[in-house]
Amino acid sequence: METHIGIKENDRLEIALELSKLLADEFVLYTKTRNAHWNVEGADFYNMHLFFEKQYEELDDIIDDVAERIRAIGHFAPATLKRYTQLTHLTEETREENTSLGLIKELLQDHLTIIFHLRENINRFATDLHDLGTSDFITGLMEKHEKMAWMLRAHLK
Template sequence: MGKKSNSTASAPNINIGISDKDRASVAKELSKLLADSYTLYLMTHNFHWNVTGPMFNALHQMFMTQYTEEWTALDDIAERIRALGHYAPGTYAEYSKLTSISEPTSVPDAAAMIQMLVEGNEAVAKTARAAFDKADAANDQPTADLLTQRLDIHEKNAWMLRSMLQ
């Protein structure tokens, strides 16, 4: 089975009012967002399974709420990349090259999990903000709308998690 790159998919000419160059630029940024989002999803799900301590129930539930929302968002991000005429990255190898989030090498305690998830949500927000700049410059309103929604969610998640550390 041949590997398809993140280059333009072989499809009919795309004429949605965004140049090929701008679509490629936005898709590249969305691919980074997808990688960061998947890495954060995986970390959050891992922590849901492995959290222990006196805050177990609250954290177990909070992590489940967050990873469930993140899982749904992955599809939205990948489908937007496809709508722009590019292939979405979908392997661990691709994600590891594109993500800005460091994964844990062991199971941290609950406080460290919370701190790592604060940093992960902040990283996704920064990546989404950079992608927003590209989408805005390309006059790509659907992508900008998606990114605004992601920013709102990740900034809120970071705030809620950060509040648990005070």
């Protein structure tokens, strides 16, 4: 059944593509945060292990929300690692060491990349693609990533 929600099909297709890129970014960041949780080393291991766990749990919820938004506008969410690596703005490669500071720097940069891409699309979704719902949705995601980035950045002081 076709989706009639007041947004043209061409616009919904473009929105779904941008959300699919976001979903890929979120999944890669989730995986890298899981890596940090599992592999962090150092005197602060236990506290950082718990910290990274809280972050990946929040990212898990975000992933589900993004996929469901794609479905709500009438498209299928990508769900393969191959497709995620094709769509993501991030790199799977970890360039830092497995200390808490090294992992935090890497994850912080990824959050900032996502924040910039979200910010670029807020007005575009609302104005150009006539989708206030997705614009509002990604504004909320941007705020979540800003808070997560702040939490990471606080460890670097």
